[in-house]
Amino acid sequence: MRWLASLVALCLPVPALAEVPVQIAPTGHATVPVTGSFGTAQFVFDTGAEASAVYADFADSAGLTVAGSETLQGQTGSDEVPLVSLGSIGLDGVQKDGIKAVKLDPRADGVKLAGIVGLDLFGDRTVDFDLPHKRISLLAQGARPAGEDTQSVAASTTTGNLLTVPVTIGEVTATAVIDTGARKTRINWALGRLLGLNPAKLAKGDVIQGATNKAVETGATHISNVRLGSRVLAHAPVLVADLPVFETFGVAGRPAMILGLDWLDRTRMVIDFPGRKVWFEAVEVPAT
Incomplete structure (x- = not known):
């Protein structure tokens, strides 16, 4: 597979x-x-x-x-x-x-x-x-073009050699799969419950098709005080659903997320895949 x-x-x-x-x-x-x-x-x-x-x-x-x-x-x-x-x-x-x-x-x-x-x-x-x-x-492996004051985050591998990093939301730590192919960040309900989310109070989120075009409905909300290494997101959007892929990754029973593009719109991310290191650097983008 x-x-x-x-x-x-x-x-x-x-x-x-x-x-x-x-x-x-x-x-x-x-x-x-x-x-x-x-x-x-x-x-x-x-x-x-x-x-x-x-x-x-x-x-x-x-x-x-x-x-x-x-x-x-x-x-x-x-x-x-x-x-x-x-x-x-x-x-x-x-x-x-x-x-x-x-x-x-x-x-x-x-x-x-x-x-x-x-x-x-x-x-x-x-x-x-x-x-x-x-x-x-x-x-090349080992290159570090991010800012000198940016600390790396140690990454781990999951199914298919995808990289995961720990992400902290307040006092809760979750496993995040780095996925630039995902437009929006998704979290599972193991994480959602720890964050105090109530399914009845979530807005209706996107219907996720995935590569296999099998639809899954999601809820939508924002979470606060997210930390990606030294990078802090004060107010971050998420979709919430127990996607089948969380089971594939072996993280369905613990807090986990798919980290997508919406958390990177003000963040430069450098990934040393062989070295399993990731840097997250805040970027100021001039208003247009």
């Missing part, structure tokens, strides 16, 4: 560029220009995906051939899906060969996206993800 699945690929010794621009798609996802046999296309940059994926309409238009099938575990459930051969793909000077990608159904919202680029391309790098300035860089 792959969490949106382990591939062996060759990393060619190409130096990283200074930075790559991030675009915000109509869906709200952060996308980056990925090159391949298909030319250059915008893929969702997803630290919560073990491997890359393409949507069926893009795969068909690019003439990508089916290369087997596999069970895909998405946030809202699992499904058997075909794989297609992407061959060699590249981003910011990093090139990987032999990539097989999950072929996803077209998005339920009808928005046309090429696909998702995951850890099979950048999981051996340090990722400088600067959402406020809409740029990323793929750097």
